[in-house]
Amino acid sequence: MLSLNSHPTGNHFLQIPGPSPVPDRLLRAMSLPTIDHRGPEFAQLGRRVIEGMQRIFGTAQPVVIYPASGTGAWEAALCNTLSPGDKVLMYETGHFASLWHRMATRLGLDAELIAAPRADEWLPQAGHWRHGVDADFIEARLREDTQGRICAVCVVHNETSTGVTSDIRAVRAAIDAARHPALLIVDTISGLASADYRHDEWGVDVTVSGSQKGLMLPPGISFNALSQRALEASRAARLPRAYWDWEEIVAMNSTGYWPSTPNTNLLYALAEAIEMLEAEGLDHVFARHQRWAAGVRAAVTAWGLPIQCADARCHSPVLTGVITPAGVDADALRRVIHARFDLSLGTGLGKLKGRMFRMGHLGNINDLTLIAMVAGVEMGLRIQGVPLAGSGVEAAMQVFRETH
Amino acid sequence: MLSLNSHPTGNHFLQIPGPSPVPDRLLRAMSLPTIDHRGPEFAQLGRRVIEGMQRIFGTAQPVVIYPASGTGAWEAALCNTLSPGDKVLMYETGHFASLWHRMATRLGLDAELIAAPRADEWLPQAGHWRHGVDADFIEARLREDTQGRICAVCVVHNETSTGVTSDIRAVRAAIDAARHPALLIVDTISGLASADYRHDEWGVDVTVSGSQKGLMLPPGISFNALSQRALEASRAARLPRAYWDWEEIVAMNSTGYWPSTPNTNLLYALAEAIEMLEAEGLDHVFARHQRWAAGVRAAVTAWGLPIQCADARCHSPVLTGVITPAGVDADALRRVIHARFDLSLGTGLGKLKGRMFRMGHLGNINDLTLIAMVAGVEMGLRIQGVPLAGSGVEAAMQVFRETH
Amino acid sequence: MLSLNSHPTGNHFLQIPGPSPVPDRLLRAMSLPTIDHRGPEFAQLGRRVIEGMQRIFGTAQPVVIYPASGTGAWEAALCNTLSPGDKVLMYETGHFASLWHRMATRLGLDAELIAAPRADEWLPQAGHWRHGVDADFIEARLREDTQGRICAVCVVHNETSTGVTSDIRAVRAAIDAARHPALLIVDTISGLASADYRHDEWGVDVTVSGSQKGLMLPPGISFNALSQRALEASRAARLPRAYWDWEEIVAMNSTGYWPSTPNTNLLYALAEAIEMLEAEGLDHVFARHQRWAAGVRAAVTAWGLPIQCADARCHSPVLTGVITPAGVDADALRRVIHARFDLSLGTGLGKLKGRMFRMGHLGNINDLTLIAMVAGVEMGLRIQGVPLAGSGVEAAMQVFRETH
């Protein structure tokens, strides 16, 4: 039988910024027997997860659930709302924003990737990857588009490659200020259910998300939350689509079913996750992640290492990126930590390769899990001979001891 | 916590033709902790399932694994090989062939759905749904296409809506006989790992399959097995694609990883399923399904009811469709059986709605499971007052007693 | 990793009269993480299972839960109430009654095993094993004991070796009619939570039971339900005891804890089982087993084979014993059925070895499971060449079809 044998004793510390550690409750729910996706029992499950996800997204509009990873939901958001050659404005917050831009281009869109320039001593070539979306910069660009050729503005809410959480409300305000008709499409794959997010209140047209981050599920489910404007746009949109097509799914979802076979067992886990999150209360969930993030950042600061996110207003509650000193290979460090302490950290992606690592603070964890993570990193830094200003573990313990 | 409460005692009999009953071993494997999809442990898993699926498909060519249901893999097969407006020839074996045709049309292809006409007393309007693919009919159509405008021939190997298994070797021979360059694209979503299938030997260019049938997994994974000609075609194909794009996936798969996040926990179950199937031996698996199908058909024949598949050469080893007598609502029958005996059967789809039901004989079952299924149907038929010629249970018992 | 590889496909049919098939819900509950048996969370669990078991036994008196199999609870009932050399009257209903008598003798009690003689053509040497407890016979024996030397009357409620369920109310009435002070100690290891049982109402002093039958748990937990008279007797009883001693356990149970380490994970399953049984309603549970037993007996009767229990008033709702024709080795039959159909049946025990097999109809099963069991037995009988009067499967189907 299958076994995961790399972990001689104890449980692995999966502290990448997603897939996050899955609670036993969800793994258990996921292993219930598969049922007939056309039977009466399924309809209850279907409605339960759809309505639950509406509450999680903060929307009264349809939420489309795909048996697909987040990349699929990116594609769905674009191909349901746009036509070949349409112009879209995308903001380069980091690696995932860049990948989304690359996808838009491959799908035949005229995708423009912009970012306000940011000088940076630590990462001279990626200074803008240390900051969030500059809404003024977007507004200025939209004002230039006097003919209204830009069909959509696409931004990443919580950039998983950097640990920067952008202000989506400000982007909405920027579009409104520019009196521009573009749709607002937001990726909060790694933000949903960990960072505060409000689809309707913030005026988002399409929100893209996934299962394997704040929802704490394994990967395999992704989402589009819609607006009425997005649905209207979909009627005119001419990018070819079938699997991703909203119309038939939204129509059939009212009965609790899907046109094609849903991934039933992951929906079990989704129902369970929604129940867990709502039992705790979403506001409590958001506050919990903020507190954890503060503890982890205190550790990084105590070490004397720079946090990838240079703007305190945008620190992600979900993950914290750490820039390693020049000459310290962040991936070699990660390998040592993995081999010695069975702890997985996120790698530096794209422009940050080798200069940065990421600590996730989401999923099925608690204060002690995070202290263990910080300790594992600190031991790894010392083993690699990185000079540290002080004890990160002490700093994190102080935060967790003094806050509640 | 989530529970499935409709089943007061005992286990549900999930005898639809997929999703099939999932073995505990797979549910157990699926509930292992999610690991880092970029870590070293994952690469072993990745290579293991890719190589295993090559053996299951009978191919030395790449197999692409999607976090998606089968419908997604249908789309992947088309959009990787074809360009907008391309002509494809599809054969109407039943409801799923029709849905695939509808998808092709929606994606902007010039899809032609053909079928050799078949007179039928039981189902006058769907006589061709009682037969397999007529290779001669395809050959004749290809011969008409003197300019070689048809880019691909699409057929369904095991039509899940009817229980008809077509001869793919004959289709290949027909294309060759017509000296036509069209690609051969085959859907064996419900056939793979239950019915004999040989991607390379039969000269298939793209095979589409899914996880929730013969592989006995929950839904959520689907596949494209490729050929060199298919890969060449993909370089010229201009249907927009990103999530489904083979090129990047195939390239990255050599390392055991995927470009976007794979659905790790279902891959655990896939690794386990491959191990189970190969421990038994695929030939033994195929023979086992043939024997089961014979037993179930003996029951239907004993009842005096017509089997949906009218051609003994095409009886599916995976499922058996039963036509109900005029005036007997097959769905009312299914509801009674579900309510009284906690047994799920497949509904009649499309043109067969209400006139037919389907019994699955695949997945985690054995002789006694099938006798229980036949008994449940027989009791339901009697409760509904359907006159029966004889005892289906006796007939099935005789087959299972006398064969081994 | 451990796997159970004898079952190539499908689930095993575990139709022995216990351990019974365990519902997935219980297996799932049992696999929750072990908690501190001295922590606050545990006390809730402890109280929950103790109070739940009081409702299941039908008692307001203490129920003692042992981490032990049923044999341990037999010993506990005796050593808590009796002193070395004490006289106990035991009734030989079958093999388990005999084993209990053997235990009493080994513990130093003066145990007398009685049974009203019964002539029987099928089992000349074990005619009394085809009948229940004869309360008049007990009454007569008690009346002879004018000096009141008999300290306890021990009877088996549901004799697992024969499928005979005795009338405990009648035994109580017999003791009362004889105005005898003996304690009434009853074993309902295989009856509890399947057959109607009422500890307080029926005036039982100690009831012995176990987890692996009607409660549907794996083996490993057993019970003593007490009366005030039993508790009083325990104060004077001088058989040495420590692990089994009621006093300290009952005292500590009021807090939700146990003096020694309880088997926590089985208690999880027990809590879940109690919830399942009470959600359905015990009366419904009892009626369900009666209906199942009627269906199974109809099958045996249709085959023309004698049922082990010769008295229709005592047919067990939990299991049915079948006497094989002279010359037919019941164990050879069981082996064929196991090898061919992955179905386990109970062997003939003690005096019945080779002449009888037992079909369990308890645990996580339903109508179709039982039809499958009957079919498996019928196919086995035919394979072994046993002449059958008719179709047992048809008979069982008729019962299950016509009753609800």
Place this chain on the structure above:
Amino acid sequence: MLSLNSHPTGNHFLQIPGPSPVPDRLLRAMSLPTIDHRGPEFAQLGRRVIEGMQRIFGTAQPVVIYPASGTGAWEAALCNTLSPGDKVLMYETGHFASLWHRMATRLGLDAELIAAPRADEWLPQAGHWRHGVDADFIEARLREDTQGRICAVCVVHNETSTGVTSDIRAVRAAIDAARHPALLIVDTISGLASADYRHDEWGVDVTVSGSQKGLMLPPGISFNALSQRALEASRAARLPRAYWDWEEIVAMNSTGYWPSTPNTNLLYALAEAIEMLEAEGLDHVFARHQRWAAGVRAAVTAWGLPIQCADARCHSPVLTGVITPAGVDADALRRVIHARFDLSLGTGLGKLKGRMFRMGHLGNINDLTLIAMVAGVEMGLRIQGVPLAGSGVEAAMQVFRETH
């Protein structure tokens, strides 16, 4: 359904000295379907666990496996070898040794509890609870017994209440030096499979152990490992016994079965545990616990708090007891730590109540788990205002960083 709701996020840290955290692999194995304990498949399992446990105990003699907790195996060891009124010599290493003595007395033995006196400033009334067994003290007592009335010497190898591991080899040597015929009976309930133990090589006659410590199972299984002398003694021993009786069990075990119903699902987990331990290698397992214990002791020393075990030769590899400063209620401290950090610690037992807590370092844990535990304790100590000499976390990190 049952859920453990006290843990809002993340996994509980179960750092009591047993039950220890159970690896997922064992929980998973334990949840396999229950099989027929009289069927052919079971015999393989039975033999596998019996032979495996012989290797774990280091013996070629029989190992008896009980469905019972450790207390039951204590009773089994005594009642199989001794007769009413027999004299036994027991050494008071701590609370569990005292409880065992109390049991012996209740069973009707003439049990003498001895301990070499030890002056102690921290625990004036329990100085001897800070030391291991004094073999010279035993030898002197045996030499006084010139008539050879002492039938058995009973000692606890790893005293769970104190964290003191005694030298069993020295006890054997003491008995031999005194030329005394007494049996040597050893409790290593919490030592087996974590601390080095060798039943045959050390000349032990009966070793008592349990499942929920080093074997990492849930509670519910316990063991007696035997010697030829113990088996001989059992033939003459007259304490009444049935459930615990070795003879029938040992005889039947040769076939892979047990006389009464074994707790099958825990045996699944036991088979898995044996496989895990042997895959790692017992010597490696022992060294791993020694290294962990060194890290935890370094933390206690850094805090400036006394370790319960005052003798460095006897420090337990399994748990570390910490004496709290006068005036600091150890249980109030434990409650704060539990409430704030979801971390369970062991309480001070008997004479140590309120003055001491215990940290377990066994079961499914690793370096980071232990750092998290130390951090949880350290934060609790600070919250309670206990003055600390230094950082225990830093000290533990240094050990785990510098050793491998």
